Amino acid sequence: MVIKVFLASSSGSTAIKKKQQDVLGFLEALKIEYAQLDIASNEENRMWMRENVPGDKKPSGGIPLPPQIFNEDNYCGDYETFFDAKEDNSVYEFLGLNPPPGFKKEAITEEEQNEKTPEVTSTGEEGGGEIKEEVVAQDEPSEEAKEEEEEAKDEDVEAKEDDDEEEEDTKEEEEETEKMPYAEEEEQEGDVEEEYEQGEEDLMSEEEEELRQLEEEEEAQVSEEGEEAED
Numbered sequence: 001m002v003i004k005v006f007l008a009s010s011s012g013s014t015a016i017k018k019k020q021q022d023v024l025g026f027l028e029a030l031k032i033e034y035a036q037l038d039i040a041s042n043e044e045n046r047m048w049m050r051e052n053v054p055g056d057k058k059p060s061g062g063i064p065l066p067p068q069i070f071n072e073d074n075y076c077g078d079y080e081t082f083f084d085a086k087e088d089n090s091v092y093e094f095l096g097l098n099p100p101p102g103f104k105k106e107a108i109t110e111e112e113q114n115e116k117t118p119e120v121t122s123t124g125e126e127g128g129g130e131i132k133e134e135v136v137a138q139d140e141p142s143e144e145a146k147e148e149e150e151e152a153k154d155e156d157v158e159a160k161e162d163d164d165e166e167e168e169d170t171k172e173e174e175e176e177t178e179k180m181p182y183a184e185e186e187e188q189e190g191d192v193e194e195e196y197e198q199g200e201e202d203l204m205s206e207e208e209e210e211l212r213q214l215e216e217e218e219e220a221q222v223s224e225e226g227e228e229a230e231d
Helices: 014-029 043-052 079-087 091-095 110-115 143-230
Strands: 003-007 034-038 068-071 074-078 120-123 130-133
Touching: 003 014, 014 034, 014 079, 034 043, 074 079, 074 091, 079 091
Parallel strands: 003 034
Antiparallel strands: 003 068, 068 074, 120 130
């Protein structure tokens, strides 16, 4: 007798995927032979599952959701009933199988189940290949993931430092730009003052020259008048 597990390999529901993985992982841990029948890619599987789930076992919506478990053509149950049997450690009775010789009713640990969880595979339409969906065990992050996370943090810190340096450089450039007009104004004011002082010096020189000429003319005139008086 072969246990049939009807599942949806391309289901978008995380909850359904988790339930399917749980069932397959537990069967694998107990080394129970089973077959996966995909209802997502095979319409015959979908219709067969819906027609063979007993009416009183169907949900209120009328459409049973995967995973659904059968022993050949005999209905065993859905995930909820499977989970109850698993908790009671009565999975063999649930599946309609005889326990193997020497079997002890000891609960399978979750760690053992995750280690033996296979890939979810399904057979597609006629002539098609297999559709595989890798089952990811709920383990802690790997060393590589941790290293990548640390590298990402270091890159963020370096990027932040670079941004701070660029911000400081930008502030310095802005301050220098603001100071430039003031320096130009001071330089212009200095040039104006220098020209003004030079102009004043030139003016004073011209006035001194005029005064000197007037004095010379007055002395010459006084000398002439003196000579005329002597005559």
